[in-house]
Amino acid sequence: MNCTQEDILESTADHIRNLLAGDSSGHDWHHIERVWKTAVTIGRGESADLFVVQLAALLHDIADWKFHGGDEEAGPRAARAWMDRFGIDEPTIEHVCDIIASLSFKGAGVATPMCTIEGQCVQDADRLDAIGAVGIGRAFAYGGHKGRAMYDPAVPPTPHDSFGAYKKNAGPTLNHFYEKLLLLKDRMNTSVGRQLAAERHRFMEQFLEQFLAEWNGQR
Template sequence: MKQDALVQATAHHVEQLFSGEGSGHDWFHIKRVWQNAITIGQAENADLFIVQLGALLHDIADWKFHNGDEEAGPRAATVWLSSHGTPTPVIKQVCQIIKEVSYKGAGVATNPSSLEGRVVQDADRLDAIGAIGIARAFAYGGFKNREMYNPTQPPEVHATFEAYQKNQSATLNHFYEKLFLLKDRFTTATGRQLAEQRHVYMQEFVKEFLQEWHGAEDVPVAFVV
């Protein structure tokens, strides 16, 4: 199958799988990551064929929805790509991107081993911050039956992936445990530039949220932006 045809077939396949998903990891999230990855990939001179397949398949079987199984995504991607006669080197590159794309805790380094992986990771992280990132955080929190905010439950610095996986804290904690940290973890110049304004928007949102919640009371130190 030609490259363009495979990309379009993959997009259609993923759209069918994830349309209507309610946790913030739906088809429109994947589509935004796909488009952001093209934008970043073009600016960074990455292989756009690999970038597009990696972006479209990055959430094909996310560990968060497969009992923490980090190999679920690469397995599902391999089955799909193999069924369309994709060369083994391409499958390996795409699967490596899927393995390396996720955030795994404040204390865990997650630097992709290829330029294409860095592009897809930055595109995915871009959709985790800003106005859409805020909406997705609360959508996922509701999906997981988490409180919006609990001032008696401070954020945690997760030193290991295992600790991050087990985290069940309120959604606002997620801003301190992940979202506010992402700005300094973008690994392409284009991604860093695109992240700046979205980061500022999140900070302003959280400040307003805490002001409305606490009123004249003092905001707990752990939640001062």
Template sequence: MTDALIVNETAEFVRNELFAESSGHDWWHAHRVRELALALGRKEGADLHITELAALLHDISDYKLNGGDHEKGPQIAFEWLVSIGEDEVRAAAVSEIIATISFKGAGTPTPMGTIEGKVVQDADRLDALGAIGIGRTFAYGGYVGQMMHDPDLQPRFHATHEDYLNRKGTVINHFSEKLLLLKERMNTKTARVVADRRHLVLERFLHEFFLEWDAGDVGEV
């Protein structure tokens, strides 16, 4: 099977698996990450075939949604690719990116060893910022039953991945605990420029949210 057919088959597989997902980790998230990763990969000189496959498959079984199994997603990706004729070395490269892509807490670094991994990780994190990132954050919060906001519950900056996994927070606290940290965790120069703009969108949203929460906008009338 040609590289193009492998990509097309994989896109169809991911679309069928994730299209109805309501947590913000759906087919359209995978599609946006694919487009972002390819754009970054072209600028950074990445292998675009591995980049595209890893971007498409990065959430095929996200540990946050499958009961905490970190190995399931990488395994599914590897087995799928080999089953449709992908070279095992390239399938393993894709699987490795998926195994190490996720944010694991404020105090837990998640370094990527390849430029392909770096651009896919950047693309995934860019999709957690900006207007779309805000929408996805509230979708995920509703999916897992989080409160929107509790002024008495302060953000926690999780020192370990285990602490992050066991978190019980609010949607608004997630901005401080993860989203506002992502700008400084981008791997590539291009992603950092895009992240700066999307980060400002988050800050403007939070300013407006807290203004409205305390009825501060009434005083401005």
């Protein structure tokens, strides 16, 4: 198939928009679109290959392990199948698939290094969408989708030391802030990512203070 990069990106955006229509877990098209836009903004400042950045951002949740029985290879496999139809060169396909495979947070005790600047841009953009006001909304949307309690003081947060343990987690949504969301600020790769994360992190801290005060009848 003889397509320009612009054609490929437009077709990919349309495909993902249709694929994720109706999602209520916080992993919908609007999440993808925000990550896409933020990744491009970061990528421009980092002189990254914007074609790779955009493909990886658009395809990063094409088959999220959380919705595919914990299969970590589902995303890269689906992304490759999609890119193959356009005749994209193998190094680009490999690069995008590597980014998707390495993107996710895998537990407080698990390092998730991203080897290329393109991957770092997409990883930062995805993590930025997990924190701040939107991140709070997405956390509770996902918790509701999975039937989890908002908060249970009797169930403490768990700092997972392996991806397997993290995948099995089914604790209350508020625990997720301590197990993941509050850790993301210090895991940003780029200067723009760190700058944006600092403000969103402060907002989450304020939210948690207010939430716990209300929960305990103090406000």
